[in-house]
Amino acid sequence: MKKIFVLDTSVILFNHNSLLSFAEHDVVIPITVLEELDNFKKGNETKNFEAREFIRLLDKISIDKDITQWMALPGENKGNFKIVLNTDGLKSNANELFNNISMDNKIINAALKMKEEEPKKPVILVTKDINLRLKAKAVGLNAEDFETGKVQDTESFSAGIQHVDNFNQDIIERLYNEHHVPLEDVEEFLEIKPNQYYILKGSNSSVLAYYNPFEKQLEQVSKQRCYGIQPRNAEQTFAMHAILNPNIKLVAIHGVAGTGKTLIALAAALEQRRNFKQIYLARPIVPLSNKDIGYLPGDIKSKIDPYMQPLWDNLKFIQYQYNESDPEYKHITQMLESEKLMITPLAYIRGRSLSDVIFIVDEAQNLTPHEIKTIITRAGENSKFIFTGDIKQIDTPYLDELSNGLSYMVDRIQGEDIFSHIQLVKGERSELANLANERL
Numbered sequence: 001m002k003k004i005f006v007l008d009t010s011v012i013l014f015n016h017n018s019l020l021s022f023a024e025h026d027v028v029i030p031i032t033v034l035e036e037l038d039n040f041k042k043g044n045e046t047k048n049f050e051a052r053e054f055i056r057l058l059d060k061i062s063i064d065k066d067i068t069q070w071m072a073l074p075g076e077n078k079g080n081f082k083i084v085l086n087t088d089g090l091k092s093n094a095n096e097l098f099n100n101i102s103m104d105n106k107i108i109n110a111a112l113k114m115k116e117e118e119p120k121k122p123v124i125l126v127t128k129d130i131n132l133r134l135k136a137k138a139v140g141l142n143a144e145d146f147e148t149g150k151v152q153d154t155e156s157f158s159a160g161i162q163h164v165d166n167f168n169q170d171i172i173e174r175l176y177n178e179h180h181v182p183l184e185d186v187e188e189f190l191e192i193k194p195n196q197y198y199i200l201k202g203s204n205s206s207v208l209a210y211y212n213p214f215e216k217q218l219e220q221v222s223k224q225r226c227y228g229i230q231p232r233n234a235e236q237t238f239a240m241h242a243i244l245n246p247n248i249k250l251v252a253i254h255g256v257a258g259t260g261k262t263l264i265a266l267a268a269a270l271e272q273r274r275n276f277k278q279i280y281l282a283r284p285i286v287p288l289s290n291k292d293i294g295y296l297p298g299d300i301k302s303k304i305d306p307y308m309q310p311l312w313d314n315l316k317f318i319q320y321q322y323n324e325s326d327p328e329y330k331h332i333t334q335m336l337e338s339e340k341l342m343i344t345p346l347a348y349i350r351g352r353s354l355s356d357v358i359f360i361v362d363e364a365q366n367l368t369p370h371e372i373k374t375i376i377t378r379a380g381e382n383s384k385f386i387f388t389g390d391i392k393q394i395d396t397p398y399l400d401e402l403s404n405g406l407s408y409m410v411d412r413i414q415g416e417d418i419f420s421h422i423q424l425v426k427g428e429r430s431e432l433a434n435l436a437n438e439r440l
Contacts (some may be wrong), residue, residue: 001081004028004118004150006111008127009036009103010398011146014368016053018126019073019081021148026079026121029058029111032103034083039415046371084110091116104132111141113256117303120257122299128398150403150410154391160421161197162237164190169202175209175220183216190218193249195420197238213417214247227328228321229267234331235424236264242420243268243386246275250376251386252410254365257426262314262362264424269358269386270318270332270341276358276382279341281311283362284371284396311343311362346375355380364406365389366396372405 003025011018012033016021019027040051057433058067061081065071070080087093087109094105094112108125115123125136125143138144168189174181183192190198194213200206208221223230223237224244231237235255242251243265269279315332322329335341346361361375364387376385389406401407413419427434 001122002026003122003124004114005127006030006084006107006114006123007033008107008125008129008132009033009040010128010132013040013047014146014371014398014403015148016050016057018146018148019054019057020078021146024077024079027073027081027111028114029081029083031083031085032106032110035105046368046374050370059257081345084113086314087113092139094135094139100136104129104135107132108136108139108141111136112139115141121267128403143407146401149408152402154401154407160195160242160423161199161235162191163199163201165201167200167202168421169204171218172200172202172205172207175200175207175218176205180212180215180219183211183218186218192290194415194417195242195245197241197422208237210238210241212247216249220349220405226264226267226271227318229263229318231264232428233258233426235422235426236260236428239264239422239424240268242398242422243384244272247419248420249379249384249418250408250413250416250420251384252364252419252421253386253388253424254391254410254421255404256390256392256437257428258427258429258437259295259424260428261340261424262311262360263317265360265362265386265388266314267318269360270285272358273331273335273340276384277356278339278358279335280354280357280359281315281341281343281362282309282346282360283308284364284366285345285440308343308345312438315341315343346371352378352382354378354383356382358384358386360386360388362388363395364409365391365394367405368396368399369403369405369408372409376409 005022005025006028007018037051037055041055042048048252061074061405062071067083068085068136070082073079073081087106090109090112092112095101096110098105111123111125116386122142123433125141127133127143128146133143133145171181171186171189192211194211196211198209200209210219210221221237221241226240231240239253242248252267255261266281273279304384311348319332332341364372387406387409391401391404391407394404410421416419427437
């Protein structure tokens, strides 16, 4: 049955092409949404870009048309579209039911209006705002999340690591002696995937290994110290190996707090400093208490520094592995002064082309799929991009474990020869931090 989907502002700010994402079904935009978009159209953040692009799209498809009347959406097998202006005379009014007038209530009223006008069609309010979905359901409306770009299940992710017990001891010995074994000698024993890592346990010993899709062979992985940082477990060893591997251009590392995601990424990047012109370390700015950074005192650097502090902490930890008189200690200071190493917010990435750089994006779970795409498409020649984050700890209101950019990227790109995905599971920050993760 043909349905009518009523879109909330949050959906459009998540994906400006959401208007065209409902196949043959009809789409309604409440006039309140356009009013809210007007407040978002100025600025350099992704939500501002999405607002501007949607407004341009709407203007393009509505030339010489009355957008308050049903009109065909562009494309094959698409439904119709219109703007709902007037919600007067409703039998059930959200402003009265909730005893206040708000933008959310006006959007609910637009959906109720369509339900009264089109009683034979299912009317569904689509919003990324969980509370708005609950309010809509309270007044008898169907309400759903926007599913486009949402992964089905993060549990099905290949963590990039296979644990194999009772593995062929002869192959383990060959890996220790020859450091690599051809694909044809191991494919009957292992599930082979590009850049797959393995913990292989035999009858007498165990070995860490990696499948190289370019050489089509299983290779031994050894622990390697990077700029004073020694990996403390197999997963950290694999993460360092992936970042140091010149054939792997995109690395995703996720895990709970204290597993060493950012520290490992930064240490491995510093180890390769001579191979790249610059190292960027960035993270999205998620305003505290929903206040924009403009509320903070000082110049732009002073406003941004509180958000960047965790990155500075990791850099200082690496630097303090050495004495002030050591050349490695001085190199980090010199790299900062010469801007060879830069700690920056992500807001200024749009429009740039980044060649000969390592780009580390921390807290990537707070990015939308579109933001992830925007960042990766900036990659120029000889660039490596590293994304770290915890997909179970989302700080952005309209994202969750299934719809954030980090999950989306892993879901869509896993299995590619130039991509590696590692999940860090063991906390290494401290005994106290591990206790908090397990018990609290």
